[in-house]
Amino acid sequence: MAEVAGRRAPTIRLRRLASELRRLRVEAKLTVEKVTKETGLDQSSLYRIERALNKPQRRTVITLLQLYQVEKDRQTTLLGWLKESGQTGWFQVHEPFLPEQYQAYVAFEHEAEALKNYESLFIPGLLQTAEYARAVIVDADLGRSLDADAADSRVDVRMQRQSVFTRPVPMQLHAVVDEAALRREVGSAQIMRAQLERLAHACALPNVRLQVVPFKAGAHPGMPGSFVIMDFADPFDAPLVYVDGIAGDAFLETGEDVARFARTFDLIAQAALSPAQSKKMIQEAAKAA
Known part of the structure; x- marks a missing residue:
């Protein structure tokens, strides 16, 4: 059975389906080799389906569920996830200008219940002003030379991502930034001042916990780079780590990886100032900008 799959970025429902298909296969005590022999699906296709790299065809999912002897009601639920997995959300109009991995990140972030974000050099994207965001996107473009339409998109x-704070159940954000993010002038002094004032305002939001790691803290566990940990309300959606850098971006989802980054985040937060002290530093930086 040849599997022809789309190349769109995975949605949270596709990831949920992939994880459940993998779990069901293991629960049925079937190896990848056994499944491919029974279904005619090649090993590479099954590998990609189970890791949400490809969206499977409906008939493929039905074949797998029947092989795993999944009850009819459960099959209906999983096929519903498959149908919903093509719904990429509000950012679909921007897809021509967005890398595939970033599309996936936006989709996951939009549905996350809580997010922990450590940033070593930038203000977190969910707390950026439009002017600061434009300066970052245009000036720190890693040589891609975006045209005007792509930059606008x-x-x-980035601004629409911030709608997670105005939904019926707002996202819980715990952000930790290095002091370098406050001191580096991005765009202009005026842009930076407005950004820091926006950041100080965010400190008062009940669903936002913001901390700053001061220079005087010295070396700390966050120095290797920035990362995000996402938690979801649905128990079927395991936590997810996102790491972005010059070498590329990646999603990590094994329990070991998530636990390692969670420990690292806790250590960084311990090295940071308290939220009240952090707000004071941000306000002072805004006045000095």
Whole structure:
């Protein structure tokens, strides 16, 4: 059975389906080799399906569920996830300007219940002003030389991402930033001042916990780079780690990886100032900008 799959970025429902298909296969005590022999699906296709790299065809999912002897009601639920997995959300209009991995990140972030974000050099994207975001996107573009339309689209997406704070159940955000993010002038002094004032305002939001790691803290566990940990309300959706850098971006989802980054985040937060002290430092930096 040849599997033809799309190349769109995975949605949270596709990831949920992939994880459940993998779990069901293991629960049925079937190896990848056994499944491919029974279904005619090649090993590479099954590998990609179980890791949400490809969206499977409906008939493929039905074949797998029947092989795993899944009850009819459960099959209906999983096929519903498959149907919903093509719904990429509000950012679909911006897809031509967004890398595939970033599309996936936006989709996951939009549905996350809580997010922990450590940033070593930038203000977290969910707390950026449009002017600061544009300066970051254009000036720190890693040599990609975005045209005006692409830059506008990236800024729009970054601003719309912040709708997670105005939904019926707002996202819980715990952000920790290195002091370097406050001191580096991005765009202009005026842009930076407005950004820091926006950051100080965010400190008062009940669903936002913001901390700063001061220079005087010295070396700390966050120095290797920034990362995000996402938690989801649905128990079927395991926590997810996102790491972004010059070498590329990646999603990590094994229990070991998530636990390692969670420990690292806790250590960084311990090295940081308290939220009250952090707000004071941000306000002082805004006045000095």
